[in-house]
Amino acid sequence: MRSDISSHDLARVKQGMFLGLARQPLAVPDPLQALVSAAPREPSLTVLALAGQRQRFQRPAIERRADNTPEAARRLHQDPRPLLPEAARRILSRLANGVEKALADTVVCAAVRRVVRAGFRPHPFDLPRLIGHIRNDARCLGLAERAYLALAETDVTGKPDAPSLLHAEITAQNWTEFPKAHRVAFLRARRREDRAAALALLQSVFKSEPAAVRADLLAALDVGLGADDLPFLEGLAAERAESVRGIASRLTASVPGTSAYAVRLAEAARCFARNDSSVSTLLKRAGLTNPANVVFTPPKRANLMEQRAALAILFERFSVTEIAAAASLAVSDVIGALPADEETVLTTFSNRAVLDGDEETMVQLVMHRLSHSDGVRFSVGPVMAWLGENLTQPLSPESSNALLRSVAWQATLQRFKEATTPAAMRDDGTLVWTAAVLPAELLASFQELLAPLLATTTRSARDFAEFVRTLETT
Amino acid sequence: MTETLTKEKIEQLAPDQASLGAALKLMKPASWPMLSRATDASLLWGECQGSGATPYRVIVSPDDLGYKCTCPSRKFPCKHVLAVMWMHCDQPERFEPGASPDWVRDWLSRRRPKASTAPQTSGEGDAATQKPGASMSAALQEAVETGPADPKAMARADAQRQRLKEEREASVLAGLDELERWIVDQLNLGLAGFAQRAAQSAKTLATRLVDAKAPGLANRLEMLSADVFRVPEQMRGDLVFEQLAALALICSAYRNQDRLPPALKADVRRTAGWVVKREELLADAEALRVSSDWIVAATLSEVQPDKLRRIETWLLNAAPTGTVPRVALLIDFVPVSSGPASSPFSAGEALSGEVVFYPSAAPLRAQLATRAQASPAVAWPMPPDNLEDALVAYEAALARKPWLERWPLAACGLTVERIGAHQLVLAAEHGLALPLDRAQSQDLRPLLGIGPISALVAWDGRFGRLLAADTAIGRWHER
Numbered sequence: 037m038r039s040d041i042s043s044h045d046l047a048r049v050k051q052g053m054f055l056g057l058a059r060q061p062l063a064v065p066d067p068l069q070a071l072v073s074a075a076p077r078e079p080s081l082t083v084l085a086l087a088g089q090r091q092r093f094q095r096p097a098i099e100r101r102a103d104n105t106p107e108a109a110r111r112l113h114q115d116p117r118p119l120l121p122e123a124a125r126r127i128l129s130r131l132a133n134g135v136e137k138a139l140a141d142t143v144v145c146a147a148v149r150r151v152v153r154a155g156f157r158p159h160p161f162d163l164p165r166l167i168g169h170i171r172n173d174a175r176c177l178g179l180a181e182r183a184y185l186a187l188a189e190t191d192v193t194g195k196p197d198a199p200s201l202l203h204a205e206i207t208a209q210n211w212t213e214f215p216k217a218h219r220v221a222f223l224r225a226r227r228r229e230d231r232a233a234a235l236a237l238l239q240s241v242f243k244s245e246p247a248a249v250r251a252d253l254l255a256a257l258d259v260g261l262g263a264d265d266l267p268f269l270e271g272l273a274a275e276r277a278e279s280v281r282g283i284a285s286r287l288t289a290s291v292p293g294t295s296a297y298a299v300r301l302a303e304a305a306r307c308f309a310r311n312d313s314s315v316s317t318l319l320k321r322a323g324l325t326n327p328a329n330v331v332f333t334p335p336k337r338a339n340l341m342e343q344r345a346a347l348a349i350l351f352e353r354f355s356v357t358e359i360a361a362a363a364s365l366a367v368s369d370v371i372g373a374l375p376a377d378e379e380t381v382l383t384t385f386s387n388r389a390v391l392d393g394d395e396e397t398m399v400q401l402v403m404h405r406l407s408h409s410d411g412v413r414f415s416v417g418p419v420m421a422w423l424g425e426n427l428t429q430p431l432s433p434e435s436s437n438a439l440l441r442s443v444a445w446q447a448t449l450q451r452f453k454e455a456t457t458p459a460a461m462r463d464d465g466t467l468v469w470t471a472a473v474l475p476a477e478l479l480a481s482f483q484e485l486l487a488p489l490l491a492t493t494t495r496s497a498r499d500f501a502e503f504v505r506t507l508e509t510t
Numbered sequence: 511m512t513e514t515l516t517k518e519k520i521e522q523l524a525p526d527q528a529s530l531g532a533a534l535k536l537m538k539p540a541s542w543p544m545l546s547r548a549t550d551a552s553l554l555w556g557e558c559q560g561s562g563a564t565p566y567r568v569i570v571s572p573d574d575l576g577y578k579c580t581c582p583s584r585k586f587p588c589k590h591v592l593a594v595m596w597m598h599c600d601q602p603e604r605f606e607p608g609a610s611p612d613w614v615r616d617w618l619s620r621r622r623p624k625a626s627t628a629p630q631t632s633g634e635g636d637a638a639t640q641k642p643g644a645s646m647s648a649a650l651q652e653a654v655e656t657g658p659a660d661p662k663a664m665a666r667a668d669a670q671r672q673r674l675k676e677e678r679e680a681s682v683l684a685g686l687d688e689l690e691r692w693i694v695d696q697l698n699l700g701l702a703g704f705a706q707r708a709a710q711s712a713k714t715l716a717t718r719l720v721d722a723k724a725p726g727l728a729n730r731l732e733m734l735s736a737d738v739f740r741v742p743e744q745m746r747g748d749l750v751f752e753q754l755a756a757l758a759l760i761c762s763a764y765r766n767q768d769r770l771p772p773a774l775k776a777d778v779r780r781t782a783g784w785v786v787k788r789e790e791l792l793a794d795a796e797a798l799r800v801s802s803d804w805i806v807a808a809t810l811s812e813v814q815p816d817k818l819r820r821i822e823t824w825l826l827n828a829a830p831t832g833t834v835p836r837v838a839l840l841i842d843f844v845p846v847s848s849g850p851a852s853s854p855f856s857a858g859e860a861l862s863g864e865v866v867f868y869p870s871a872a873p874l875r876a877q878l879a880t881r882a883q884a885s886p887a888v889a890w891p892m893p894p895d896n897l898e899d900a901l902v903a904y905e906a907a908l909a910r911k912p913w914l915e916r917w918p919l920a921a922c923g924l925t926v927e928r929i930g931a932h933q934l935v936l937a938a939e940h941g942l943a944l945p946l947d948r949a950q951s952q953d954l955r956p957l958l959g960i961g962p963i964s965a966l967v968a969w970d971g972r973f974g975r976l977l978a979a980d981t982a983i984g985r986w987h988e989r
Binding site: 050053054055056057058059075077078080081082084085086087088089091092093095096098099100105106109110112113119122159160161163164184187188190191 | 694702754762905943956984
């Protein structure tokens, strides 16, 4: 049959059928005349059946270039890091598929960061499912992941491969070729290592960047801000972009060593003071003050909203260490004096601890919240998520045990035990993030702690714990 | 063990008398290709061959009467679970002690702890939770009463079946008349505008074909109206042309089925909607049987227009290097209304067993007849390094079964490449390339730049759907 109907005949038959046989009567190809006459049915059906079958034997014509492999695809497989071992890979997939949607991005990022810290990279075959979760976290994106993103980008835009793909890692020489999020993270990391070098790096490219990039890069100077940044920041008073001017002015006001800064610091430090009055003694006896007898007295304002606003301005960018030094107190005394529901100052201290990479203070702040909060109404999940997001190392065994014994954590565990509705049974992040921050040696006992709870509540936490333990043993 | 799992407790657990009756019918050995228990008998599991291509997986924890079954039943526990429990009481020797497979371990790791999950099993339990009247002896009695039927009744039933069959034959032929008239109408109107009127026009006729007891054709027609929009616009005309041609061929073949070779006759009847029951297939001495180690290459799930979820499990056998491996396709249909369902197998899994193929001019669809205990990892077969030969095999299959929808191609020495901005192709070294389904583009991206790979593709003549690939960095599976 293949040789019976020529391409020309086939094209003519198709043309008639596409236009409509009512408009263009069927021209039966000569080789089919006999078959059509012999068939006891409508001729167009016989012709359709045979011509259609003839067409099914045509092979698709694909024009190939000599090399159709995009550079990004090559890079995807040139990443020198070893692939995540199969056992851990399976659990990572299970975790990514099973975790609550609301927690998925952050939890998967945390798991992938563990993979990266262990010296591995996710298997390329898993990237289509993982990339949506990790694409905005520069810490998760090595060469292979960036290459995969570039491949995906090319699929959408048709643009050629991104230049950053040519580099295995971001350095001072190539950092301008990377996406903005990577550059900001790189600049912050450089500031922690060498403040002056990072400032010089920023200055060298500042003028050539668009306003949106300038603003974000400038904001990265908040790490290790000092008096030597002032000339650059003050020079930005004439900056055209309002967003950049705003950031420059905020940073200028926060530079240590200026008189305004000193006045503000002294005022903030005065909020923390030892109190030896009889009232304090009574409170202390009643267990309502911290052992060091330091009390926190915020500036008086008409209402809570105004007080919070005043505190935010007063404490902006201060670290707990700075306040402790100014008030001649220990860091633990300052933290201990803060009421557990004092959100504004705790948040300010927390943010600054993250900027400084001060993980010890981060842990202290979280422990303070968990140990002094009213466990009944305190939501542990977001606090644990914040800690998990920002810690680069697992908690120490001592901190871990304190965490698991804390009032708020125990209360949450009890709530899960007594849960009767699907919403209450759902892990709000408390358990899975606990698994994410605990050291590997405590995960087995943590899993035992979860045993009395429903499997649906603990699934992600158990998967995370098993994932970390598997990763540690490979 | 039997201290906890007693017949009384099974009766209490049974949702109704009918479930116990159904469980009793399931207790014959043929229904259970696999029955195992943990060495301490703390766990029982088995695979029950239901009406589908793939067996249901059943797990029972006798200690706390926890259970799990992959069947779509809405009765809890279902007849499969009850059957396992009952068999364990009556015929514990049927359970082979062994190590629990992955799917059992997975269930164990995810299940609720004993204390909170054990159902009410106390004899003095809340009366409201007791199932009234479910009794094993009643089920046994019922089975005895429905024993051998009387020959006259059987003859009457046979005659009735024959009459219904003849009525259906006439009805299907009438349906084919309507289908042919509709195709001629489409040709007169012109195929260029088919896509716009396809949905409504095809739906009306599909309803009539269902009434004419040709559900296979109805489904094919409804799929066409959806498939038209799955291909690029410039290919729609050709797709409609070929699919309507295939329908015209099916009509012609069905009318002339007595002149067709038996395998093709079986094909055309199944295509129209006649069902070959699993028992009939397994009893067919002529059916092609292949015993081998198999790799679950891919598991696919798609909701059909008739509101059935079609679950496909593609098996690839471990053929010797350089030979074309055999591919078997197990298909299960589950009502969408019964909730989410997926293949009981997971892609990448290896199994050992006998597969029986439905009679066909191009055998592909099959049933898993027997299954041995989980096999160790099966090596990926190394098919010939020749995509051209694979395509020739497809064309031969197409010649044997002209309305062939998809055919598996296996070849090695291939690469996934990108042509233009969006189209991925599976390319052979010597220049031949097959376009891959665009719906897979995202999942296939990581295969770009890896090469050469050994691949299994479901090819429909226009696009290939990559089912599995063996690569330098591991196996890739469609799931």
